[in-house]
Amino acid sequence: MKFNKVLIANRGEIAVRIAQACQKMGLASVAVYSEADAGALHTQVADEAVLIGPAAARLSYLNIPAVLAAAQASGAQAVHPGYGFLAENAEFAQAILDAGLVWVGPPPAAMRAMGDKASARERMLQAGVPVLPGYQGPDSTGELEAAAAALGYPLLVKAAAGGGGVGQRVVHAAAELPEAIAAARREAASAFGDERLMLEKYLATARHVEVQVLGDQHGKLLHLFERECSLQRRRQKIVEETPSPLIDGALREAMCAAATAAAAAVDYTNAGTVEFLVDPATGEFYFLEMNTRLQVEHPVTELTTGIDIVEWQLRIAAGEPLTVQQAHVRQHGHAIECRIYAEDPSAGFLPQAGEVLRLQWPLAARVDAGIAEGSQVSVHYDPMLAKLSVHADDRQSAITAMQAALADTVLLGVINNIDFLQAVLADPQMAFGDFDTQTIERAFAAWQPPLLPPEALLAAAALELQPTEGPPSAADPYSPWATASGFRMGRGGVL
Amino acid sequence: MKFYYSHRGQTHSIEVQAQGDRLRATVDGETVEALVRQGQSLQLTLAGQPMDIAWAKDGRTIWLHVAGHSYQLERVAGGRAGSTAGSAERSLRAPMPGQVRKVLVEPGQPVAAGSVLVLLEAMKMEVRISAGQDAKVAHIAVSEGQSVDKDQLLVELEPTDGG
Numbered sequence: 001m002k003f004n005k006v007l008i009a010n011r012g013e014i015a016v017r018i019a020q021a022c023q024k025m026g027l028a029s030v031a032v033y034s035e036a037d038a039g040a041l042h043t044q045v046a047d048e049a050v051l052i053g054p055a056a057a058r059l060s061y062l063n064i065p066a067v068l069a070a071a072q073a074s075g076a077q078a079v080h081p082g083y084g085f086l087a088e089n090a091e092f093a094q095a096i097l098d099a100g101l102v103w104v105g106p107p108p109a110a111m112r113a114m115g116d117k118a119s120a121r122e123r124m125l126q127a128g129v130p131v132l133p134g135y136q137g138p139d140s141t142g143e144l145e146a147a148a149a150a151l152g153y154p155l156l157v158k159a160a161a162g163g164g165g166v167g168q169r170v171v172h173a174a175a176e177l178p179e180a181i182a183a184a185r186r187e188a189a190s191a192f193g194d195e196r197l198m199l200e201k202y203l204a205t206a207r208h209v210e211v212q213v214l215g216d217q218h219g220k221l222l223h224l225f226e227r228e229c230s231l232q233r234r235r236q237k238i239v240e241e242t243p244s245p246l247i248d249g250a251l252r253e254a255m256c257a258a259a260t261a262a263a264a265a266v267d268y269t270n271a272g273t274v275e276f277l278v279d280p281a282t283g284e285f286y287f288l289e290m291n292t293r294l295q296v297e298h299p300v301t302e303l304t305t306g307i308d309i310v311e312w313q314l315r316i317a318a319g320e321p322l323t324v325q326q327a328h329v330r331q332h333g334h335a336i337e338c339r340i341y342a343e344d345p346s347a348g349f350l351p352q353a354g355e356v357l358r359l360q361w362p363l364a365a366r367v368d369a370g371i372a373e374g375s376q377v378s379v380h381y382d383p384m385l386a387k388l389s390v391h392a393d394d395r396q397s398a399i400t401a402m403q404a405a406l407a408d409t410v411l412l413g414v415i416n417n418i419d420f421l422q423a424v425l426a427d428p429q430m431a432f433g434d435f436d437t438q439t440i441e442r443a444f445a446a447w448q449p450p451l452l453p454p455e456a457l458l459a460a461a462a463l464e465l466q467p468t469e470g471p472p473s474a475a476d477p478y479s480p481w482a483t484a485s486g487f488r489m490g491r492g493g494v495l
Numbered sequence: 496m497k498f499y500y501s502h503r504g505q506t507h508s509i510e511v512q513a514q515g516d517r518l519r520a521t522v523d524g525e526t527v528e529a530l531v532r533q534g535q536s537l538q539l540t541l542a543g544q545p546m547d548i549a550w551a552k553d554g555r556t557i558w559l560h561v562a563g564h565s566y567q568l569e570r571v572a573g574g575r576a577g578s579t580a581g582s583a584e585r586s587l588r589a590p591m592p593g594q595v596r597k598v599l600v601e602p603g604q605p606v607a608a609g610s611v612l613v614l615l616e617a618m619k620m621e622v623r624i625s626a627g628q629d630a631k632v633a634h635i636a637v638s639e640g641q642s643v644d645k646d647q648l649l650v651e652l653e654p655t656d657g658g
Binding site for chain 2: 347352353354358360379406407408411412415416450452455457458459460461462463464465466
C-alpha cells in the first residue's frame with residue numbers, strides 16, 4: 001500500500017474501530033489523546049499513542065497544528081479523521097495534504113462544496129437532486145421577507161455556512177420572521193464567522209433516511225443502500241437500521257440514484273453519506289445535507305452488505321480501485337444499531353460522568369466500544385460510549401435480538417440510556433416501523449426507568465451481609481448453578 | 496438487620512435475617528426467602544427460580560443489574576427520609592460535573608420558585624439550577640468559572656416566612 005502507518009485523529013469507539021481496521025490490514029496505527037483521555041481504550045488498542053494537549057477539545061482533538069505535529073513525529077503517512085472533531089474540516093484535510101500525507105477522506109473541494117449549505121443546495125438543484133422548496137440568494141432582511149412570503153410558512157431560517165442545527169430557526173408566521181432572522185444571523189456570525197442566511201420549507205414531521213456512498217479515485221461511485229435514522233433525541237440519532245421499514249423499492253431506488261448523483265456532482269471520493277428528509281404525507285424525498293466523512297451508524301450497512309467501509313476508506317485513500325460492482329452490492333437480512341450514551345433519559349437526557357465499575361458486553365451482538373471496565377467517562381466530550389449492532393434474517397428477529405443484547409449488557413457505574421433503548425424497542429411504533437424524527441420526543445417525554453424490584457433490595461442487603469473477602473457460602477451440590485468456582489469478591493461481580 | 500436504601504429520591508427499607516446461605520427478608524411488608532450464592536455475580540434463588548445479579552459498589556452506592564435492567568441504590572441511615580428530602584430542596588447541588596458559567600443571585604436575595612440561580616456548563620450543554628420553591632438565598636458555595644463535581648453544593652436556600 002501507499003502507506004503503512006495511519007494516525008487516527010479521534011477518540012472513543014471510532015478511534016478503536018479504525019485501529020482495529022488497521023490491524024486487520026497489517027497497518028500500524030497511531031492514536032492521539034488529550035490529558036483527560038490518558039489510558040483510554042483507544043490509546044491501548046492502537047500501536048502507539050501521542051499526547052496532543054489538554055482536556056478541552058479546541059486545545060487537543062480540534063487543534064490542527066497539534067494533530068499534524070503528532071502525525072509527523074510518529075512517522076504516520078496517512079490520517080484518518082473518524083467522525084466529529086476535524087473530520088469535516090476542509091482546512092485540516094488541506095493541511096494534511098500540504099504536509100505530504102494521505103488524507104483518508106474526500107477531496108477538500110468536495111468537503112467545502114457540501115459544507116456550505118447554500119452552495120450545496122445550488123449544486124443539488126443543478127444535478128437534479130430534489131431539494132426542499134427554499135431560497136438562497138441576496139439575504140437582506142427585506143429580501144428574505146419577500147422570499148418567505150412567496151415560499152409560505154412554516155419555514156426554516158438556516159445559516160448558509162452552518163450545520164448541526166446551529167443558526168437555525170423554525171418560523172410559523174410572518175410576524176416571527178424578523179426576530180428569527182436576527183437571532184439566526186447572530187448565531188451564525190458567532191459560530192461560523194459567516195452570517196449569510198437561507199430559507200427552506202419546514203417539514204413538521206419527517207423521516208430521516210440516508211444513503212451510504214463509496215467512491216474510488218478512478219471514477220467509480222457506488223451506493224451501499226439506505227439507513228433509517230428517524231429515531232432521534234435532541235437531533236441526535238439513537239437507533240438506526242437498514243433496510244428502512246418506511247420506504248418501498250421504488251423510493252429506495254430513486255433515493256440511492258439521487259445520492260450517487262449528489263456525490264458525483266461534487267466529484268466525491270471515499271465514504272460519505274447523503275441525508276434525505278422524507279415527507280410521510282407525500283412520500284417525496286428531499287436532499288438535506290451530505291456528511292463528508294464516515295458515519296457513526298456505518299455498522300448496519302457493513303452487516304447487511306458485507307462490505308467493510310473503514311477498510312475501503314483506507315484502500316481508496318491508498319489509490320486502490322473499488323473491486324465491487326454496483327449490481328453485486330446486495331443487502332442481506334436486517335440490521336439495527338443502538339447507541340449507548342452516558343446520559344439520563346428521565347432527566348432531559350442530561351449527560352452523565354463517572355467510572356465504569358462493571359462492564360459486560362452481550363455475546364450475540366457486534367460491539368463498537370470506546371470504554372472498558374475502569375474507564376473514566378468525563379464531561380469533556382460527546383457522551384456516546386458504545387454502539388451495539390445486530391444482524392438477523394428479518395426486522396422482527398433483529399428487534400428481538402437487539403432487545404436481548406441490551407438486556408444482556410451490564411454497564412454499572414455510569415448512568416446510561418440502556419433501559420430507555422429497551423423501552424423504545426419494545427414500543428408498538430417500533431414494531432410497526434411507524435415513526436418520524438419527533439417520535440421519541442413525543443412518545444417518550446414522560447419515560448421513567450423501571451421501578452425498583454424487590455430482588456434488587458434483597459441483593460443489596462445480601463451484599464451488606466456477605467463478607468467482602470472469603471470463601472463462598474456452603475455450596476448446594478444438587479443445585480444446577482452451584483459451580484461458583486471462579487469465586488471473586490471485591491469491588492464488584494460480573495454476570 | 497434493617498437497611499435503608501434510596502432509589503430515585505424514594506427511600507426503601509428491607510429487614511433481613513441471614514442463616515448460612517439462606518436469607519429471610521421483609522420487603523414492603525411481605526416476607527420472602529432466598530438462597531444466596533456469591534460467585535462471579537450474586538445469585539439469588541427465589542421460589543426455586545435462580546437469578547444472576549451483577550453488581551458494583553462505590554462507597555455507599557450500590558449498582559445492580561437485575562433481569563436486564565440497572566439500578567443505582569444509595570445506602571442511607573434509617574428513619575431520616577423526611578429530613579433528607581427537606582434538606583435536598585434547600586441544598587442545590589450540581590447534577591453533573593461541569594463548570595459554573597454564571598451565578599445569577601446574591602446572598603440574602605429572595606427568589607421565586609422556578610427562578611434560575613446558577614448556570615452550569617457541561618458537555619457543551621447549559622444546565623440551569625433553579626429554586627424549587629419560594630425562598631431566600633442563604634449561601635452561595637461556588638464562584639463563576641469554578642469547576643464542580645457531581646453533587647457538589649452550589650447554593651443553600653432558606654425558606655421564606657409563610658413559605
